[in-house]
Amino acid sequence: MSEQEGTIEKMMMPKPFKFFDSHGHPGLEKKGIMERPGCFDMWAGNTVGARTLMGARAALGDPNPMSIITKPEECPEFSPQTFIDYMDRSNVEAMCLQCIHGISDPYPGNKEGWKWYVPNEYVKKEFIDAYPGRFTAVGGVHARYGKEAAVEMVLSAHECGFPGCKFHTPTAGYPNNPDLYPAYEKMSELGMHLQVHTGQEELPGTRAKYQDPVYLDDVAMDFPNLRILQLHCGLFNNPMQGLWNVMKFENVYTDITVPHPTLMQFKYYWDLDHMRVLEFFMPDKVFYGTDFPLTLTVYQAMIDNIMNMPLSLDFKYKLMGDNFRKFLNWESKSDNP
Numbered sequence: 001m002s003e004q005e006g007t008i009e010k011m012m013m014p015k016p017f018k019f020f021d022s023h024g025h026p027g028l029e030k031k032g033i034m035e036r037p038g039c040f041d042m043w044a045g046n047t048v049g050a051r052t053l054m055g056a057r058a059a060l061g062d063p064n065p066m067s068i069i070t071k072p073e074e075c076p077e078f079s080p081q082t083f084i085d086y087m088d089r090s091n092v093e094a095m096c097l098q099c100i101h102g103i104s105d106p107y108p109g110n111k112e113g114w115k116w117y118v119p120n121e122y123v124k125k126e127f128i129d130a131y132p133g134r135f136t137a138v139g140g141v142h143a144r145y146g147k148e149a150a151v152e153m154v155l156s157a158h159e160c161g162f163p164g165c166k167f168h169t170p171t172a173g174y175p176n177n178p179d180l181y182p183a184y185e186k187m188s189e190l191g192m193h194l195q196v197h198t199g200q201e202e203l204p205g206t207r208a209k210y211q212d213p214v215y216l217d218d219v220a221m222d223f224p225n226l227r228i229l230q231l232h233c234g235l236f237n238n239p240m241q242g243l244w245n246v247m248k249f250e251n252v253y254t255d256i257t258v259p260h261p262t263l264m265q266f267k268y269y270w271d272l273d274h275m276r277v278l279e280f281f282m283p284d285k286v287f288y289g290t291d292f293p294l295t296l297t298v299y300q301a302m303i304d305n306i307m308n309m310p311l312s313l314d315f316k317y318k319l320m321g322d323n324f325r326k327f328l329n330w331e332s333k334s335d336n337p
């Protein structure tokens with residue numbers, strides 16, 4: 001008899017290898033939350049985001065998860081160790097965390113614009129250095145303070161040892177804003193990659209027009225040596241353009257992160273036809289990500305869903321970690337990547 005396992009055995013294996021979560025959000029940890037602008041707003045108030053997190057609050061032991069949070073003390077017990085606990089339970093080797101720099105356009109009730117800031121140094125200290133081999137991160141970048149400040153943000157991320165930067169379009173505007181170009185040049189020079197939010201966002205002051213993936217077309221064309229990770233693949237906004245960006249440009253990659261699986265159109269996450277398009281057209285350029293902790297309650301279910309789909313094991317291996325490890329030049333600490 002052959003030593004090799006047959007297709008059925010392979011398909012039945014729920015966790016044949018370790019996964020890599022390419023998309024997670026630090027900052028919502030209870031300790032010092034008010035020192036990170038915008039993070040408390042994720043838990044507080046009667047907003048789409050806060051209501052979405054009520055499930056996470058229940059899972060974290062909040063006895064009144066449906067109550068509206070108004071004070072930082074009411075935030076659930078949530079810490080970097082919570083990330084590790086969930087990752088361990090789901091066989092996730094490591095997660096890429098997004099530090100954020102963003103200030104939205106002014107809007108009624110907020111003339112300054114809504115600010116979201118998760119500092120690079122915080123994430124390096126509390127996550128990366130505290131749990132070796134389990135986290136990496138990208139630094140936040142925006143050009144609201146001008147071109148030079150944007151370049152400084154890139155240098156700060158580089159000094160922290162991060163492999164890239166994230167531009168959060170919903171708060172910070174169009175990714176093809178010429179004021180960002182010196183920062184992109186610096187990133188290309190330093191061998192860093194760029195992550196850009198596309199799709200939709202419900203945070204305060206955010207505007208849908210900035211999030212259309214069509215604006216990445218300029219950046220990808222003008223910076224052929226800059227590797228670009230298109231976050232969310234234009235979900236709910238212009239997913240077809242998102243797919244096209246990856247097909248058109250050698251330097252554009254995408255994740256399939258769905259911030260709220262029960263809210264978003266299932267067709268772009270749970271649907272087999274969509275997954276087969278990815279498998280057929282871009283098997284080496286698509287990454288698995290979760291938006292943890294927004295998806296905390298379904299963290300394991302999301303993985304099981306994909307692993308149970310009738311896709312090739314080869315593609316699952318690439319999608320669920322290997323593609324992103326190669327993208328980062330990641331060296332696994334464990335001997336079972």
Ligand SMILES: [Zn+2]
Pocket residue numbers: 023025291
């Ligand atoms: Zn995200």
